[in-house]
Amino acid sequence: MTGTASGKVVVSMTVNGDRVEELVEPRWLLADFLRENLGLTGTHVGCEHGVCGACTILMNGNSVRACLTFAVQAQGADIETVESLGTVNDLDDLQESFRKHHALQCGFCTPGMLMTAIDALRKRPLATDQEIRDALSGNICRCTGYQNIVKAVRTMVQKRDGDD
Amino acid sequence: MPGHKPWLPALATDDKSSRLYMKPPAFGYEAPTSIEQATALLSMHDGDARIIAGGQSLVPMLNFRLLVPSVLVDINRIAGLDEIRDDGKGGLTIGALVRHFQLEASELVAARFPILTEAVRHIAHLAIRNRGTIGGSLSHADPAAELPMMVQLLNGALTIAGPDGTRTVAARDFFDGALTTVLDDAEIVTEIALPALPAGAGWGFKEVARRAGDFAMAAAAVTLTQKDTLIEEARVAVMGVHDQAIRVPGAEAMLQGAVADNGTITAAIAAVREAVDPDDDLHATAEFRRHLIGVLVGRAIHDAWHRAAVAHT
Incomplete structure (x- = not known):
């Protein structure tokens, strides 16, 4: 081309x-x-x-x-x-986890956080919160909602690893 | 790659509004499927074309209009450049289009060069590593990038293709200051050969950055072999503290043949601090960087010594 x-x-x-x-x-x-x-x-x-x-x-x-x-x-x-991913009335599991943990405020960073989390969940053990933080460190949230984003991803790691 | 770059020229601004341009200027686009086509295109455009591989450093520079090439030559469609191959002699041959994530995930790399696996874990973020390539990182030659340091540490050699054929350049002769290499306008890095490390070599890699994935303030990489109670072969490389990543022969000389005690390590650290010429920037002063690199080299030597297998005479 x-x-x-x-x-x-x-x-x-x-x-x-x-x-x-x-x-x-x-x-x-x-x-x-x-x-x-x-x-x-x-x-x-x-x-x-x-x-x-x-x-x-x-x-x-x-x-x-x-x-x-x-x-x-x-x-x-x-x-x-x-x-x-899901729709407003039918969120997928990762989006639902973000909703449940209040992992977004203004929502501007959320699409990038979600797509980053999908890849990290596939490729990384994410065994510790520090690993989750490192995996998300290329995504900036200016509402400083990081704590809840980490929790939302943690829930997905547990679901992935079958220990919930 | 994103990050603060004190050595780059001032940003271009829109005369009418003083607003920063954040879209690339218009350029032509070529996607050759062979190295010959690619070098011919580069040759034809006589310095006005740019190669795009992963684009993770190039595209920000285009978005900021720091570069205004007439044509981008996209080498991603050239087959065969994305492989990591066993060279049959304990080393590896790495294609220029191998992505950072491919290096990170490679069991072959982890088995042969665990220090390279560790170094790649410090390159930017996953989304950048998924796209960024080894050939691109080396050709971009950022003074605070890991791979230019690692290929020098590992005595790598680069295969470079041009309109008149290929040549091989030792990694230590490839870099020529910040964002500068010995590549001609129509040349492309196609492959990087990493020869086997000496048997039993130990390694240490230490980096400090503000956050995971940020550009390093400084990093050090060391390999050494141990014979009886002495250090036999030692290699020391540093980055982020000079206008390019460098080996430090002065520090290597302090280590080779010496007992790995505090006196030897202190002498090696002093040689490193003497050899580097760091800059001040937003993140750290030159003085801090010079101090930091010494600390990191000391810790990397320590790790390398403890990982080395003891060989006896």
Whole structure:
């Protein structure tokens, strides 16, 4: 695939299970593409240089910063955003755990926290709260709701490991 | 990679509003499927093209408009660069597109170079490690990044492809100051060879950062072998305290052939503090960094000594 500075290129990918094909400028960030082209505004854009974690999504199952990836680079990829989880009336287990533990206040960081937690729960033992804190340390919450986010993830670790 | 970068130029601003640009400028995009195509594209654009691999350092620089390339050459579609292979001699050959998480999770890496596994655990956050590549980290050459230090410590050699063929450069000759390497505009790092460590080598890795995943204030990596009661071969590398990650031959000389006692370690620490030239920045003063690196080197030597298997004459 090639594209000139002024021209758009066709990119196709799977987003939350649906096949999408769109014309994009090479410079469009995946985060902006998801929000502006597909209307998936659950992926939040905070710092736009990889520091805050709010735009974290899953690309082929791995958490990535959607502000540090171009939409063209997602050619052929399987993308999952926060919209792939539950809905307001039917939360998935991780979202329910966040709700139960009051792990969000304003909610801006929440989509990134959720997508980060999914990857960490798959890849990390998260045996201690310190490990959970380290796993979430790339995601900034300015309401300082960290304590309850750690509790919400702890509950999911227990559920994963079958000791609740 | 995100973080405070005192050596970068001032941020570009929008003349009309003084607002920071946070979107990349327009660029062309090429996704070659072979190294030959990639080097040809780089050659054609004559210094105006940039390679993108993981993009975890490049994209922030594009978003800030610190870089305005005419073309990005995306090397992610080149097959065969994402493998960690046994070199058959106790070492490993690591493809340039191997992601940090791949290194972290590799049993082969853990078995051959446990110090590398430990070092990779300090690179940024999981989401960054899922994308960032070893070739990208080395080519970016951040003075506070782990992999440029580790490949020097491990006597690595880089295979570099260019329009006229490939060449091999020792890791210790590859870096040329902050964010600078000996790579020409049309060259790409394709592979990193790490030769086996000496039998029985012990290791120590120590890093201090404000939070997990932040850029290091300083870090030290040491390997050494033990013969009878003496240190035999010693390697000392440091980062975050100089314009690039470096080996410290002066400290290695203090250790080699010496008894691993407090006097020897103190002499090695003094040699490290003498060799480095840290900067002041938001996170720490130069004086603090110089002190800190000595402490970290001392602790890394201690760990390496205790992990080394004792060989007898």
